[in-house]
Structures are given as structure tokens and as C-alpha cells.
């Protein structure tokens with residue numbers, strides 16, 4: 001909700017953004033933090049750090065994820081948390097909270113906050129890095145504006161040129177949709193997408209097709225910018241679509257972990273966070289693996305392929321499925337049904353799927 005107040009009410013859809021963020025960071029921290037000397041977490045539109053009712057904002061969520069982490073005592077390498085907030089009063093509020101709640105973080109953790117605009121500060125940071133022919137340390141960027149200004153594709157593409165950088169972006173679709181015909185808004189959209197091709201979507205009548213067009217265009221621009229894997233999920237308030245979160249990474253592990261975080265809170269696989277009952281894992285939902293099977297059959301045809309290749313493909317953005325429990329819930333079940341053939345000599349134990357096991361996907365009917 002765009003507002004000029006220092007604090008504002010936490011909307012239901014924001015909870016979805018925060019829950020997935022936290023679940024992802026729980027996985028990202030040990031993957032990156034245990035194997036790299038230094039890692040960086042940037043919250044580029046940090047906000048005041050909390051909401052009207054005292055609920056935690058993204059900076060506190062990010063820091064708590066580290067402090068409460070199961071592996072916190074092993075995560076001793078250098079972690080930099082870098083918060084940018086343009087509004088002086090929100091920045092002041094954030095600084096108060098950081099001082100009150102996080103002044104005694106372990107010495108390997110640096111918490112920095114600046115009252116600066118995202119793209120100009122990022123330009124400086126990236127200029128420095130590029131000038132010295134260096135690359136960014138493994139980095140996670142949360143880019144969470146109210147609207148569409150100051151999140152140009154030119155900056156995102158400079159971030160993604162770094163082999164271990166990832167972005168988690170709030171793509172303000174409804175905002176785009178509302179203002180797409182306003183002439184003064186055009187340059188912002190061209191910056192946001194990094195192309196004028198957004199104009200081809202303005203006249204699409206069907207609203208679902210229009211949204212699909214803008215989502216696909218944004219995804220393809222992220223890929224052009226250097227992302228190897230891109231996915232998105234949508235945030236709803238009741239039945240109203242509010243905005244879409246895009247995640248872009250250069251690494252298969254990143255997309256695998258992000259899918260897992262999304263499925264945890266959107267267990268029906270719709271990639272639409274609608275709050276309420278979906279927010280918990282209490283609901284057991286039977287996942288239908290038939291569409292996945294059909295995709296694998298269409299992709300690999302009558303060839304035998306290694307389990308490693310199959311798992312990589314499932315984890316990638318070529319499918320919506322997460323790899324959690326995939327061996328027991330899909331491979332084993334479909335093999336028992338006679339829909340997956342496994343070359344007997346390629347494994348030692350029935351219904352096991354080591355990396356080198358050779359699998360062939362058979363037609364369902």
C-alpha cells in the first residue's frame with residue numbers, strides 16, 4: 001500500500017512475501033555462508049523496519065533469520081546486511097529499531113543502513129566493483145518498491161552479471177496496468193522492462209492474457225540480463241491480484257530452494273498466495289504429478305536419461321515442481337504404476353534413484 005506515513009498497516013499479501021523470503025533465506029544462509037568468506041544481503045527498499053501493529057518488516061525478518069538459524073553458531077563467515085531507505089523518516093525509524101534490537105549481533109555480522117535511493121547507491125557500488133574488475137560476493141537483493149520507479153532493468157542486469165547474485169523483486173503489476181496508458185508513465189515502464197516492447201501489451205483486451213504478456217516480457221528481460229533461472233509467484237488480497245514477486249538467479253540450487261520455499265506456503269502448486277488457510281502447512285494437499293510426468297515424457301521421449309539429469313530438469317524453471325520428496329512421491333509411485341522404466345543394471349536397489357540410475361518415461365495411456 002503506497003502511503004506517506006512512516007508506518008502503515010501490514011496487508012495480508014505482504015505476509016506471503018515475507019514468509020517465502022524467510023523460508024528462502026533459511027536455506028540460502030548455510031548454502032552460501034558456510035562456503036564463502038563473505039556474503040551480502042541487500043534490502044534495497046527497506047522500509048521503516050516494522051508495520052503499524054508492530055509486525056516485523058523485511059530488515060528485521062532478514063536479521064532474525066540469521067540470529068535464529070539452526071546453524072547460526074557455524075555461520076561465522078562475514079555477513080553484511082545492507083539496508084537502503086530513501087525516506088528520511090522511515091530511515092530514522094529503521095535505525096532506531098536496528099539500534100534497539102540488533103546492536104549486539106555477533107562480530108562477523110555487519111549491519112549497515114543508508115538513507116539513499118536504491119539505483120543511485122547501487123550504481124556507485126557496482127561502478128566500484130566493475131572498475132576494480134571484481135565481482136560481487138554471493139549476494140541476495142530484495143527489491144521491494146511501492147511502484148515501478150527506481151528499479152531499472154539496467155541496474156538489475158548489472159547485478160545479475162555477477163555470477164553469485166540473486167534478486168527477489170516485487171513487480172508491481174497492478175500499478176503497471178493502471179498507468180500503462182499515461183504518457184508520463186511510459187519512460188518509467190521502459191526503464192523497468194529495459195525495452196519499449198511493453199507497449200505491445202497495452203492493447204491486449206483480456207486481462208489474464210495481458211498479465212501473462214507483461215510477466216513473460218519481464219521474465220525474458222531478466223533472462224536476457226543474465227539470469228539463468230527465473231520464476232514468479234503472485235500475491236492476492238482475497239480475490240484481488242496485488243502484485244507479483246519475481247526471483248532470478250544464475251544457479252540451479254537457488255531456484256530449487258526458492259521453489260521449495262514457495263511450495264511450503266503455497267502447497268497447491270498454484271504459485272498464488274491467497275493468505276488464509278494456505279499460509280500454514282496444516283492442510284495436506286495431494287500433489288498431482290501427472291502433468292510433470294507428461295512434461296518429462298515430452299522432453300526426454302523414449303530415451304533413457306540419468307536421475308541426475310531428471311532432477312536438474314525438475315528443479316529448473318522448466319517446471320513448476322519442487323524437488324522435495326520427488327523420489328518417494330513421484331518417481332517411486334510412477335515406477336510402481338509402470339509409467340517409469342529404470343534400467344536394472346543402473347542401480348543396486350529397487351525403487352532407489354542414485355544420480356546414475358537410467359530412467360525412461362512411458363506414456364500414461
Ligand SMILES: C[S@@+](CC[C@H](N)C(=O)[O-])C[C@H]1O[C@@H](n2cnc3c(N)ncnc32)[C@H](O)[C@@H]1O
Nearest residue numbers: 045046047057058085086087117118144145150
Ligand atoms: C514496499 S515498502 C518496503 C517494505 C519492506 N521491504 C518490507 O517488506 O517490510 C517500499 C519502501 O521503499 C522506500 N523507497 C521508495 N523509493 C525508494 C528508493 N528509490 N530507494 C530506496 N527506498 C525507496 C519507501 O519509502 C518505502 O519505505
